[in-house]
Structures are given as C-alpha cells and as structure tokens.
Amino acid sequence: MTELDHIALYTSQLEVIRHFYEKYFGATTNEKYVNPRKGFESYFLSFSGESRLEIMQKKTVANGANSEGTEYLGLTHFALSVGNKEEVVQLTERLRADGHKVVGEPRTTGDGYYESVVLDPDGNRVEIIAS
Structure with missing residues (x-):
C-alpha cells in the first residue's frame, strides 16, 4: 500500500509559515535542519495522524511566477x-x-x-x- 508521506513547499519566510501552521492547525515542528554549505533550512510540520508538511528556505530558489491565490498547473x-x-x-x-x-x-x-x-x-x- 502506498501512502503520501509529506508535501514540501519552498518559502522565503520560514518562521512566518511555521508559526502560521502551528497557530491555526496545531502542527508540531521538529528541530530546524540547517545546511550552511547549501544555504538550506527546513522544518517538518506534523499534524495528527501521519501527514507532514516540509517547509524549506534556500536563498537560490527563485520566487514563483504565479499570482497569490491563483490556480495553475501543478500542486494547487x-x-x-x-x-x-x-x-x-x-x-x-x-x-x-x-x-x-x-x-x-x-x-x-x-x-x-x-x-x-x-x-x-x-x-x-x-x-x-x-x-
């Protein structure tokens, strides 16, 4: 049986996004992972059950071209x-x-x-x- 383990999102405001999901959806957060060589930071946010959301920040990741809240091909x-x-x-x-x-x-x-x-x-x- 296949189960969806997690979904990952890049953000430019890691702590703001972490706080949002903790405050409104009761997410619990692991210890921040930091890879200074790659300029990468992330958290896994856990919800009740087995589902998790990985939020990531990396300075070299470009901001998406999609307007806020619009629907587009891909994860919507x-x-x-x-x-x-x-x-x-x-x-x-x-x-x-x-x-x-x-x-x-x-x-x-x-x-x-x-x-x-x-x-x-x-x-x-x-x-x-x-x-």
Whole structure:
C-alpha cells in the first residue's frame, strides 16, 4: 500500500509559515535542519495522524511566477481536516479576523466535502475540511 508521506513547499519566510501552521492547525515542528554549505533550512510540520508538511528556505530558489491565490498547473492546494463543519466555520472566521485572505467561503462542494479555502502567508491555497 502506498501512502503520501509529506508535501514540501519552498518559502522565503520560514518562521512566518511555521508559526502560521502551528497557530491555526496545531502542527508540531521538529528541530530546524540547517545546511550552511547549501544555504538550506527546513522544518517538518506534523499534524495528527501521519501527514507532514516540509517547509524549506534556500536563498537560490527563485520566487514563483504565479499570482497569490491563483490556480495553475501543478500542486494547487492541500487540505487539512479539522473535524466538523462548525470547526471549519470557526477556524475560517478566526483566520479572516486575523487578516488572512479567505478565497472560498465555507460550503458543501459537489464532491461532498464541507470546506473553506484560505491563503497561507505565501499565498498557498489551503482547504480547511470537515472529516
């Protein structure tokens, strides 16, 4: 059986992104990995269950050409399950109140998920779903 172990994202604001996922999604973080020779730093963020998000920073990685929050070919979003519909609504409103952009209001989608869509500080689309 194949399982998705983790998704990795490059960022230019490693500590801001780490704090965002810890604060709003309860991620726990490993000790920062630093490779000074390559100018590389990273964290693995763990969520309940086995899923992880690797966030990485490297000065030589160019900023993407995609506009904040736009959809494009390739990885376009990932979903984090927070429990139930009420928790989706509450977290969405908390993020909005804290100044984060909500690009999809809480709703039941055609494929049966109850979800909202927010942008993390780098503009990555994060679906907040009810499990």
